[in-house]
Amino acid sequence: MADSDPEVLRYSVEKSTLGLVLAASSEKGVRAILLGDDRERLVTELQRRFPKARLTRGDDHLAEIIACVENPKLKPALPLDVRGTAFQQRVWQALREIPAGSTLSYAQVAEKIGSPKSVRAVAGVCAANAIAVAIPCHRVVRSDGNLSGYRWGVERKRALLDREAGSLH
Numbered sequence: 264m265a266d267s268d269p270e271v272l273r274y275s276v277e278k279s280t281l282g283l284v285l286a287a288s289s290e291k292g293v294r295a296i297l298l299g300d301d302r303e304r305l306v307t308e309l310q311r312r313f314p315k316a317r318l319t320r321g322d323d324h325l326a327e328i329i330a331c332v333e334n335p336k337l338k339p340a341l342p343l344d345v346r347g348t349a350f351q352q353r354v355w356q357a358l359r360e361i362p363a364g365s366t367l368s369y370a371q372v373a374e375k376i377g378s379p380k381s382v383r384a385v386a387g388v389c390a391a392n393a394i395a396v397a398i399p400c401h402r403v404v405r406s407d408g409n410l411s412g413y414r415w416g417v418e419r420k421r422a423l424l425d426r427e428a429g430s431l432h
Contacts, residue, residue, distance in 0.1 A: 272295075
C-alpha cells in the first residue's frame with residue numbers, strides 16, 4: 264500500500280445482547296469494536312475516528328468478536344491493530360493485563376504504568392479506546408470501586424463486569 268493509498272477498513276454491524284456491535288479490521292488486525300444502539304451513528308463514529316480510511320462492508324471475524332462481547336471472559340484470538348502514542352500504548356497494554364472478573368482503579372493503572380500522577384490522562388486514554396472488550400477499559404473503575412464513565416454507557420460496563428463475574432450467562 265503506497266502512502267497515498269487510504270487504509271481500507273472492512274466493517275460490519277450486528278446485534279448483540281448489549282445492543283449493536285460494529286467491528287472493523289485492517290489488513291493487520293482489529294482496529295475498532297464499537298458498541299451502540301444506532302447503526303448509522305456507529306458507522307459515522309468509525310468514519311470520524313478514521314477519517315482517511317476507506318470503509319467497506321464485510322463480516323471478517325464478526326462472529327468471534329460478537330462471542331467476546333457476549334462473553335467478555337473470552338480473549339479474542341484475533342490480532343489487534345492498535346495505534347496510538349507511547350503513553351496510550353502503555354495504558355492499553357496495562358488494561359489487557361487486567362484479568363477477566365477483576366477491576367483496577369484509574370489510579371492503580373497509572374501506578375502500574377509508572378506514571379502515578381497521570382490518573383486523569385489514564386481516564387482520557389480509556390475514553391479514547393476504540394476497541395471495546397478486547398482492550399477492556401470496562402475493567403477500570405473509580406478509586407471507591409464505583410462505576411464511572413464508559414464511552415458506551417455505564418449500563419453496558421456493568422453488564423460486561425457482571426458477565427465476567429459469572430452472574431449473567
